[in-house]
Amino acid sequence: MAAETGTPTTLTLKSNDDELFSVAESAAILSVTIRNMVEDGCAGGVIPLDNVDGKTLASVITYMNGISAIPADEEKKKSYRDKFLSDKDFETLADMVLAANYLNMSCLMDAVSAKIAQVMEKKSVGWVRRKFGIENDYTPEEEAAVKEEHKWTFEGVETDDDN
Amino acid sequence: DxxxxxxxxxxxxxxxxxxxxxxxxxxxxxxxxxxxxxxxEFHLRISLDDSEPASASLLEKWIPTLTNKCMKKFCLSIRSEHDLESIHPPSVVFEAELLQDLQVEELTLDRKAIDRIIHFKHLKTLHLLDFRIVEEIFRKIISRFPLIETLHVEDCRGLRKIEVNELHCLKDLYFIEYDLVERDEECRSIEVYLMQRWRSRNWVGPSFSVPERRGESNTHAVMCDGFWRFDVV
Incomplete structure (x- = not known):
């Protein structure tokens, strides 16, 4: 990559709904996908990100800027990530994790996955189904059989009425 | 959804x-x-205890669940809480065909145990720690783990000779002899046999470590032609 001396390089990212965003190259290359483009010299014009919408991209860029401003201090980075994700609902988290996967940002993907897992922790099957809108396509007999197979994993779990 | x-x-x-x-x-x-x-990946660490049958029954629940599936990686570590040599690993352990990593600590492995050991085609790491075993049993156990890459043998009473000639995938052999403080005559001298034909196209040779105890080690490496590293730690 031919970085110009003095001025920090800025990249222009385009979401799939045609919103344009400017972001410092140093922050954007947290995404391995973008970093590869920069290294291959194909980041000169506008970088189209076909799998990310504007709302999600704005959020991801906020994260990129926030985390890259923190010096190498894993504790501080972790607490930034926790705070950044603390007020996000599941729909937003799902958009973020898909974007992180597409952009190949392992730290964000890991943090969002952990956050989603946290929601499921210690919850009954019925609660998780309701929370995430998962349709139970087992017949009652099939469900009973799967439960029976893993019966002991249900020890100590909160039960609720439909479970 | x-x-x-x-x-x-x-x-x-x-x-x-x-x-x-x-x-x-x-x-x-x-x-x-x-x-x-x-x-x-699944990692199980279980302490077996005669007075606490729950831990063994937990193992009996987990292993069939895990073994029936296409696990990515299944690692098991079992040990007994007491220095009771009478504790055998539950037979279910030897049915865990997909096991990749097995650590056995302070348990007895004798004829009764090996009769039940199946062929562990996926096992890559075996760590045997602090237990009593005779050479014949050791040899039989090793023969059931043909693809082993890492073998750690630590503080094993009754073992005088280790032959690893048949372990073609072995990359790392780590061996600490039994602490001689109890004057156990039968393990005064231990010979480790390595093979000469550790040569394949991608041959790097195993690394072999024998930490020296109390400045005086009775461990000999025999036929040590062809290994890549010899460490006396």
Missing amino acids: RISELPQRILQQILYHLSQEEAVRTSVLSKSWRYDWCAQ
Whole structure:
């Protein structure tokens, strides 16, 4: 990559709904996908990100800027990530994790996955189904059989009425 | 629904952050979740104790569950809480065909145990620690783990000779002889036999470590032609 001396390089990212965003190259290359483009010299014009919408991209860029401003201090980075994700609902988290996967940002993907897992922790099957809108396509007999197979994993779990 | 439609790579990442029990429990959510948890790595660490049958029964619950599935990686560590040499690993351990990593500590492995050992085609790491074993049994055990890459043998009473000639995949052999403080005559001298034909196209040779105890070691490496590193730690 031919970085110009003095001025920090800025990249222009385009979401799939045609919103344009400017972001410092140093922050954007947290995404391995973008970093590869920069290294291959194909980041000169506008970088189209076909799998990310504007709302999600704005959020991801906020994260990129926030985390890259923190010096190498894993504790501080972790607490930034926790705070950044603390007020996000599941729909937003799902958009973020898909974007992180597409952009190949392992730290964000890991943090969002952990956050989603946290929601499921210690919850009954019925609660998780309701929370995430998962349709139970087992017949009652099939469900009973799967439960029976893993019966002991249900020890100590909160039960609720439909479970 | 959105969560079930996430790519496998992401779902696996989410399951990774759940406890093992919770990951298995997601199989009840719906059909698409039934086997998602199987791609996780599983690590079990269990202490066996005669007075506490629950730990052995936990093992009996876990192993069949894990063995029936296409586990990515299955690691098991079992030890007994007491220095009772009478404790045998439950037979279910020897049925865990998909096991990749087995650590056995302070348990007895004798003829009774080896009769039940099946061929562990996936086992890559075997760590035997602090137990009594005779050479014949050791040899038989080793023969059931043909693809072993890492073999750690530590503080094993009754073992005088280690032959690893048949372990063609062996990359790392780590051996600490039994502490001689109890003057156990039978393990005064231990010979480790390595093979000469550790030569394949990708040959790097195993690394071989024998930490020296009390400045005086009775361990000899015999036929040590062809190993890549010899460490006296």
